[in-house]
Amino acid sequence: MSVLSVQNITKAYGAVKALKDISFEVQKGEIFGLIGPDGAGKTTVFRILTTLLKPDSGKAEVLGKDVVLGYRKIRSEVGYMPGRFSLYQDLTVEENLQFFASVFGTTLDENYDLIKPIYSQLEPFRDRLAGALSGGMKQKLALSCALIHKPEVLFLDEPTTGVDAVSRKEFWEMLHRLREQGISILVSTPYMDEAEQCDRIGLLQEGRLLSIDTPQAITNQFDSDLWAIKSRDKYQLIQVLRKYEHARSVQPFGDSVHYSDARDDFDKEELTSYLHSNGINRPEMHRITPHIEDTFIRLMEKEVNDG
Ligand SMILES: Nc1ncnc2c1ncn2[C@@H]1O[C@H](COP(=O)(O)OP(=O)(O)OP(=O)(O)O)[C@@H](O)[C@H]1O
Structure with a gap:
């Protein structure tokens, strides 16, 4: 009722x-x-x-x-x-x-x-x-x-x-x-x-x-893999990730950065070497379960893109 x-x-x-x-x-x-x-x-x-x-x-x-x-x-x-x-x-x-x-x-x-x-x-x-x-x-x-x-x-x-x-x-x-x-x-x-x-x-x-x-x-509506990436300089990490040609979303979250890739066959090693060549040494990277906030940001982006 x-x-x-x-x-x-x-x-x-x-x-x-x-x-x-x-x-x-x-x-x-x-x-x-x-x-x-x-x-x-x-x-x-x-x-x-x-x-x-x-x-x-x-x-x-x-x-x-x-x-x-x-x-x-x-x-x-x-x-x-x-x-x-x-x-x-x-x-x-x-x-x-x-x-x-x-x-x-x-x-x-x-x-x-x-x-x-x-x-x-x-x-x-x-x-x-x-x-x-x-x-x-x-x-x-x-x-x-x-x-x-x-x-x-x-x-x-x-x-x-x-x-x-x-x-x-x-x-x-x-x-x-x-x-x-x-x-x-x-x-x-x-x-x-x-x-x-x-x-x-x-x-x-x-x-x-x-x-x-x-x-x-x-x-559960979050429709791709999500990674938490950490490095000493979070600001620099965000800048470099945002320039990566395959990045789908890059969002700061606590002491890490939540990253999702635009490709279905995401290659972790390729991203790691891209980060190295852009001055990010020894980034920590692991797959995580999305939070509500991740989904909300994605829905908001979708709303903006769909007009
Ligand atoms: N009396 C008012 N005159 C003009 N604009 C208003 C008035 N009250 C709210 N707004 C505008 O309407 C929109 C929605 O406001 P509302 O207060 O409902 O949002 P909210 O989610 O409760 O946010 P907040 O936590 O800031 O109050 C905002 O853009 C706000 O600036």
Whole structure:
């Protein structure tokens, strides 16, 4: 059963086409990730689905209600954590929660069980001003506020941006626990490594959804062998590889460079001797399994080349 559906939505801000005919569905109890760089259109999708913005064309439904006609009902049934957390900095932790509870006509006590695993870590700081919390703590408080009225669907716009690695990991564990309780989650992130945490993902670039599938199926779309190459001077390695006549793609990735060759019968020795003759001595080279990021870059290149 789908809890939300987006059909052929477009949205422009003046001349900027933020969303270009996008369609996807989120199933009940699913974590669906919208993955894309800054400006891809993620926030615009969230604003439309949480009824804060009307699409120019197309249709979107949340829990069976149209986002334009049924906006009142939708607002009471979903939880929304906008980017850059919507907390009142000059209210305390507890006051923030009480405020969000009262907006939805409920109380902290009534829904304590749902937020307890998250809120319990914040309780020692209940009298601290939200503005004085660390990024990870703010994130937990914002999630507690979005959950206070037991929503069926949670919208989380870049919840882990600017949050340390440990808090990010804990945050995803919390989302998995919420999923087990039947809550459906649409979450956006600019971090590719978080794609693996989702049941399905949509890759968004410049207002277009390039692919929608499970992280594994998206990775499987990578249609050639991939090599990780390392040498002392990574910058020089990239320059030399990009000039190689058989190079199909050359992308820096951590401390190595991901390389794929345009030929079916790639000759590793030939590339090694090319690198040697261009001043790259003793490069380390081994075949690797593509990451989501490799596939995403390839899909983006394809989109640009296909026009
Ligand atoms: N109110 C606005 N007026 C004009 N252009 C806008 C407005 N809001 C967004 N845009 C533009 O629309 C495009 C999509 O923006 P959107 O905020 O949806 O992307 P995003 O993926 O959420 O990126 P970010 O993480 O930077 O917010 C961008 O080019 C952005 O500059």
